[in-house]
Amino acid sequence: MLVVMKNDATEVQVQAVIxxxxxxxxxxxxxxxxxxxxVCIVGNTGPVDDSRLLxxxxxxxxxxxxKPYKLVSRETHPQSTIIAIGDIKIGGEEPVIMAGPCAVExxxxxxxxAQLVKQYGAQIFRGGAFKPRTSxxxxxGLGEEGLKILKKVRSETGLLIVTEATDHINIEIVEQYSxxxxxxxxxxxxxxxxxxxxxxSKPILLKRGFAATIGELLMSxxxxxxxxxxxxxxxxxxxxxxxxxxxxxxDLSAIPSIKEVSHLPVVVDPSHAAGRREYVIPLSKGAxxxxxxxxxxxxxHDPSHALSDGMQSLYPEQFEQLMREIETIxxxxxx
Numbered sequence: 001m002l003v004v005m006k007n008d009a010t011e012v013q014v015q016a017v018i019x020x021x022x023x024x025x026x027x028x029x030x031x032x033x034x035x036x037x038x039v040c041i042v043g044n045t046g047p048v049d050d051s052r053l054l055x056x057x058x059x060x061x062x063x064x065x066x067k068p069y070k071l072v073s074r075e076t077h078p079q080s081t082i083i084a085i086g087d088i089k090i091g092g093e094e095p096v097i098m099a100g101p102c103a104v105e106x107x108x109x110x111x112x113x114a115q116l117v118k119q120y121g122a123q124i125f126r127g128g129a130f131k132p133r134t135s136x137x138x139x140x141g142l143g144e145e146g147l148k149i150l151k152k153v154r155s156e157t158g159l160l161i162v163t164e165a166t167d168h169i170n171i172e173i174v175e176q177y178s179x180x181x182x183x184x185x186x187x188x189x190x191x192x193x194x195x196x197x198x199x200x201s202k203p204i205l206l207k208r209g210f211a212a213t214i215g216e217l218l219m220s221x222x223x224x225x226x227x228x229x230x231x232x233x234x235x236x237x238x239x240x241x242x243x244x245x246x247x248x249x250x251d252l253s254a255i256p257s258i259k260e261v262s263h264l265p266v267v268v269d270p271s272h273a274a275g276r277r278e279y280v281i282p283l284s285k286g287a288x289x290x291x292x293x294x295x296x297x298x299x300x301h302d303p304s305h306a307l308s309d310g311m312q313s314l315y316p317e318q319f320e321q322l323m324r325e326i327e328t329i330x331x332x333x334x335x
């Protein structure tokens with residue numbers, strides 16, 4: 001249930017509503033809006049008797065919320081969320097491009113790629129320092145040394161940094177070095193990590209799991225937001241189907257589907273969906289065409305020698321081509 005306050009409701013009146021909700025055995029989470037504040041009731045498993053709430057000063061009305069995910073639903077927050085990091089706005093009119101290697105391999109490698117993707121128009125540098133891999137024998141990332149390299153990339157290029165935290169322990173150090181904390185597909189339902197991410201001071205980029213429904217993705221986002229961090233970016237990165245021509249099947253329908261029911265911004269990772277670089281550009285164009293708020297693209301200057309995901313990494317000149325081709329689609333979106 002959503003308790004909608006009057007336009008002129010005071011903070012004292014809002015807090016009185018929250019106390020009354022707590023006295024009923026639930027949690028009340030304030031959600032300030034452009035014109036008025038609403039208080040979302042969470043923790044209830046059935047209907048809430050709103051008679052005591054409607055009697056409080058400053059309350060305009062109560063609205064039932066039908067979705068199990070309440071805080072990330074458009075029912076409670078009709079306006080689309082825009083996440084601002086410096087001058088960059090994720091969820092605004094302009095799609096935001098995040099590009100870089102799957103993994104940080106060395107300072108030279110990271111700086112070389114960062115300078116190239118910035119030259120071609122990327123605003124955020126992606127690169128993994130902690131790498132959860134299917135095989136325990138595969139390259140697992142440079143850890144804190146990789147984070148220090150990412151810090152240098154930011155200082156020398158001005159690009160923001162998005163990098164992955166793989167558990168509720170290393171998120172502590174990832175938070176210190178990153179601008180956006182990524183939670184990968186394998187960890188979409190790692191609830192201890194999600195709760196810790198909800199207490200982070202940085203935006204969270206949450207990837208959809210290989211076999212997760214849209215509802216399950218949104219419930220994972222709900223874990224984060226319910227802990228206080230409202231800066232969540234959802235990411236469609238492909239799901240597992242019977243198709244074997246690509247690494248995963250990119251669910252482009254997820255973008256309008258999510259936007260219909262949730263106010264959170266949605267970006268697309270075409271690289272992990274494709275698994276092959278020749279498919280990345282067409283999938284990227286499709287993602288922008290259906291309304292994605294940005295892309296998360298893998299780029300490597302020497303993909304044949306990449307320590308991770310070389311087959312799906314674009315060459316820098318291919319990334320330049322991608323940026324040119326999505327520009328046409330971006331302009332059409334703005335018309």
